[in-house]
Amino acid sequence: MLRHLSAVHVPFRLKRPFRISRGTKSVADTIFVVIRDGEHEGRGESVPYARYNETIDGVLAQIESVRGEIEAGCDRERLMEIMPPGAGRNAMDCALWDLEAKQTGISVVDRIGWEPLKPVDTAITIGLDTPKNMAVAAHQLQHAPLLKVKVDASDPVAAVRAVRETAPRPRMIVDPNESWSLEQLVSWQQQLVDLRVDLLEQPLSADRDAELEGFEALIPLAADESGHVTDNLAQLARRYDYVNIKLDKTGGLTTALAMVEAAEREGLGLMIGCMVSSSLSIAPAMIIAQRCAFVDLDGPTWLADDLANGVVENCGSMAPPNAGFWG
Numbered sequence: 112m113l114r115h116l117s118a119v120h121v122p123f124r125l126k127r128p129f130r131i132s133r134g135t136k137s138v139a140d141t142i143f144v145v146i147r148d149g150e151h152e153g154r155g156e157s158v159p160y161a162r163y164n165e166t167i168d169g170v171l172a173q174i175e176s177v178r179g180e181i182e183a184g185c186d187r188e189r190l191m192e193i194m195p196p197g198a199g200r201n202a203m204d205c206a207l208w209d210l211e212a213k214q215t216g217i218s219v220v221d222r223i224g225w226e227p228l229k230p231v232d233t234a235i236t237i238g239l240d241t242p243k244n245m246a247v248a249a250h251q252l253q254h255a256p257l258l259k260v261k262v263d264a265s266d267p268v269a270a271v272r273a274v275r276e277t278a279p280r281p282r283m284i285v286d287p288n289e290s291w292s293l294e295q296l297v298s299w300q301q302q303l304v305d306l307r308v309d310l311l312e313q314p315l316s317a318d319r320d321a322e323l324e325g326f327e328a329l330i331p332l333a334a335d336e337s338g339h340v341t342d343n344l345a346q347l348a349r350r351y352d353y354v355n356i357k358l359d360k361t362g363g364l365t366t367a368l369a370m371v372e373a374a375e376r377e378g379l380g381l382m383i384g385c386m387v388s389s390s391l392s393i394a395p396a397m398i399i400a401q402r403c404a405f406v407d408l409d410g411p412t413w414l415a416d417d418l419a420n421g422v423v424e425n426c427g428s429m430a431p432p433n434a435g436f437w438g
Contacts, residue, residue, distance in 0.1 A: 114182045115147045118174045118202070120167045121156075121389075124415045129387055130238040132263035132290035133162065139387040139414060142170050144202040146181065146210050153210025154437060155395075157198035157359050158386035162336065165198050173199040187365050196340050196362030204363025205395045205437075212438050219438035220398060223368060228431040231400045234259035234284055234407040235427055242266075242273035253278040255427035259312075259407055263290045268302045275306045281427075282309045284405060289316040289336055293326070300329045310382070310405055312355060313337065323350035333382050333405070340366055341373040353380035355407070356399055364395045371402055385410040390421020394437035397422065397429070 123139040130136075144155045159165035177185070177193050185193070187207050194200040208219050220228060237248045239261040252258060258281045262270050271285055285303060291314040303311065313335040315322060320337050333353035338344070339360045347354055354374050361367045374381055382405040383396055390411045400406045411417045412424050420433040 114184065116144070116174075116178050116181045117147075118142060118144045118171055120171065123389055123417075125387065125413050126415050127413070128238070129236075129413055130240065131261045131286075132239060132288040136387065139389070139410070140167055141388055141392070142167065142174070142198060142202050143391070144174065144206045146203075146206045148210065148214065151210060151213040153206040153208070153213060154391060155202040155205030155207075155209065155363075156389060156391035157202035157205075158388050158392065159198045160359060160386060163197065163360075170197070170199040170202075173197075174203065177203075187363075190363075191365065194362065196360065196366060198359045200362035201358045204365050205358070205391075208364055208395065209437050219364070219395070223398070225398065225401065228397055228401060230428050230430045231397070231403075231406045231408075232256040232427055233400075233409050233424065233429040234405070235409050235412070235424075236261060236407070237274055239263060239270075242269045245270050246273040246277045249274040249277040252427075253280065255281050257282045257284070257405070257427060259284040259286055259409075262287050264292075264295060267291075268299055268306070271303060271306050271308065283307065284310045284312055284333075284407065286312040286335075287314045289313055291315060293319070293322045296326075304329045310353065312382075320347075320350050326350075328352070331380070333380075335384065341370050344370070344373050344377045344379060348377040348379050351379065353382045353405065355382040355384045355405075356403075357384045357386070358392070358396055358399075359386055364398065367396075367399050371399060380404050382406070383408065387413050389414060389418045390432055391418055391437060393422050393429075394432050397431050398438075400429075 121143040159170045234257040312333040317337040331352035334351040335355040338354040381403040384407045388410040
């Protein structure tokens with residue numbers, strides 16, 4: 112039986128604005144893919160990201176361009192050949208994993224041979240704001256195990272200090288989203304050490320990565336915008352300590368699993384991240400999270416309304432979705 116593919120834009124309203132150094136958003140714009148074979152359907156979601164020149168219309172057009180192959184029975188291996196890494200392939204790849212699980216009755220975790228999913232501690236994000244407002248946000252999260260603090264280049268130390276003084280216990284990731292220079296990193300890193308920052312994520316723009324070779328970082332550095340797929344991990348390992356794997360960058364769970372193995376071979380620590388999205392994006396990422404030292408999957412917590420039966424976050428602990436939700 113021929114399959115049927117559908118791909119639509121699904122916006123999710125946020126509870127409050129989400130602000131980082133590149134801008135502010137009040138809606139999460141996702142792509143929702145369903146692949147049906149008649150009796151069964153597989154679902155996947157992705158979030159096109161302007162940082163990588165992706166748009167809703169562009170990703171939908173990309174998916175439409177492979178409709179014929181998908182509906183004729185294209186598998187995940189063939190998908191890697193006909194679509195490049197990115198949001199479009201992510202939604203399609205995850206839908207194919209889900210469809211395969213539904214057809215066979217074998218879960219994705221069992222198929223890849225990993226242990227059953229367990230709850231993970233996820234970072235809870237404090238968006239970029241004034242130090243005073245960030246302290247207010249931190250007060251509500253002072254008992255969470257891990258915080259992620261968004262900053263830019265305008266006095267990030269004051270922002271981090273405001274959070275740390277209000278929330279002294281959690282581990283902390285600081286994320287400038289490519290907004291710093293190497294000189295700023297040098298001037299601020301000792302103060303961030305004193306504030307007990309555990310990880311610094313992508314301080315420099317990806318096109319300035321070479322400046323990190325030979326740099327003596329006082330805080331472990333994680334590559335986010337610099338790390339997409341497996342082809343540059345050896346180079347990243349000379350500049351960073353961790354790599355942030357995001358399925359919207361790798362182009363799906365299939366490549367993300369390969370990236371886990373390749374990163375571990377290169378001696379890179381693992382982090383899993385996400386865009387602001389629904390639980391449908393997070394469900395496959397929860398698999399990768401089982402192997403990661405740092406987990407940042409709080410995307411659905413920003414939504415006014417998430418999908419039913421999805422992941423559940425409670426004081427920084429995230430439980431997998433209900434059986435039957437995905438995979």
